[in-house]
Amino acid sequence: MDAYEYIKDAIVQGKFEPDMRLGEESLAKQLNLSRTPIREAIKQLEAEGLVVPLKRGVSVRAFTKEDIRQIYDLRILLEGYAASQAAHFRTEHDLKAMEKANKHYEKVINECIESNIRNIKEIVDANQQYHEAIIAATKNSHIHFHLSKVVVVPIIFRSFYWYNHFHLKQSLESHKIILAAVKNKEPERARIAMHEHIYQGRDHVLKHLSN
Amino acid sequence: MDAYEYIKDAIVQGKFEPDMRLGEESLAKQLNLSRTPIREAIKQLEAEGLVVPLKRGVSVRAFTKEDIRQIYDLRILLEGYAASQAAHFRTEHDLKAMEKANKHYEKVINECIESNIRNIKEIVDANQQYHEAIIAATKNSHIHFHLSKVVVVPIIFRSFYWYNHFHLKQSLESHKIILAAVKNKEPERARIAMHEHIYQGRDHVLKHLSN
DNA sequence: TATTGACTTATTGTATACAAAGGATTAAGT
């Protein structure tokens, strides 16, 4: 397995906790690699801001409540724009992709609610696919590039992020509203709906964060 | 000197041209270093999107006209937001910093016009300081983080970016308008002025790009 | 007992050595 993917996943899944120091030798042993590729992976993660440099080596970045607030503000700006652009310029192909992603999200949510089993990874993935479909319709690869870095952070706190059925249903409803606006080519409606959708996610996360 | 800084500067200054392959041994010799730190620097640049991976090694990313368009769209969105936020929340201290940066920019521009000498680096730096002062007033470090990656790209094409006195004066005028709006706490005015300012820069660059 | 200082240890940062994979060049065959 790739060192970069391994470490990033471990951070996002919370296996490597905030402020935990990442020892190179330790990681090298876990991955059956030498320190050289480990260090390269760490440098990439540092450039993305997921780990922070110490005097020597790095530690997992501990995002503060203020960080989360700022990241959501940024995400609201970018994804709101993406939604409005999608409503403007979407093709039939884009729409099909979004509808497919939405159908899938609906299926996952409903299964989750019925069986009362919280398969967090599946929900997070389905949600991301939906958002990616909208961003793809924007046809701005640079926005996609930066959003992909931004979106990852709150997922670190996903353990309580998706924890109740009400929020899940609310989220699904928002997705439908956004999709309808894009389908009807209503940019401002799409932007506002996306804003509201992400604000709800933000509030939900912030409510459960202490510091 | 740091390998990362060296390579990044060389790319931004145009010393390493687009599509040029970056040989590790060659860079190591230039910097009197071994390949190890070179590779780490390259990984960072790859994460930022300034170099692209080949089957083996990397080359300097060749940004297309479409890339530039997308990057400017993104920058307009982010800096427009920054300007409006600055107008909302700016403190006296923020304002002082912006005014100082603006004074300095004015000085540089005027010297440049009078002496007819185009010290491109000085102009670019003064311009960046002004924009940074506005972004600082936003108090959103994550927006600053992403903008810092975005802003760099068009500078690669700066040789003709700042090439005439009319554009320079126009740019200075825009800066003053934005500053006034921030000073008077007019968020929408500030955003629109920033949009216009960056659109002008965009058009100027695009006009001189062929493909 | 607390604090400071030297010493020891562990881990990073850098260099080098080795292995593997592309790309280039040359030769052979059609």
Add this chain to the structure above:
DNA sequence: ACTTAATCCTTTGTATACAATAAGTCAATA
């Protein structure tokens, strides 16, 4: 002459070895 194949060479990718520095420990003195 042009294409194809095989070999060689250059450069990357990985591992290891060495050097440098930060941190931790222990002892000594106030």
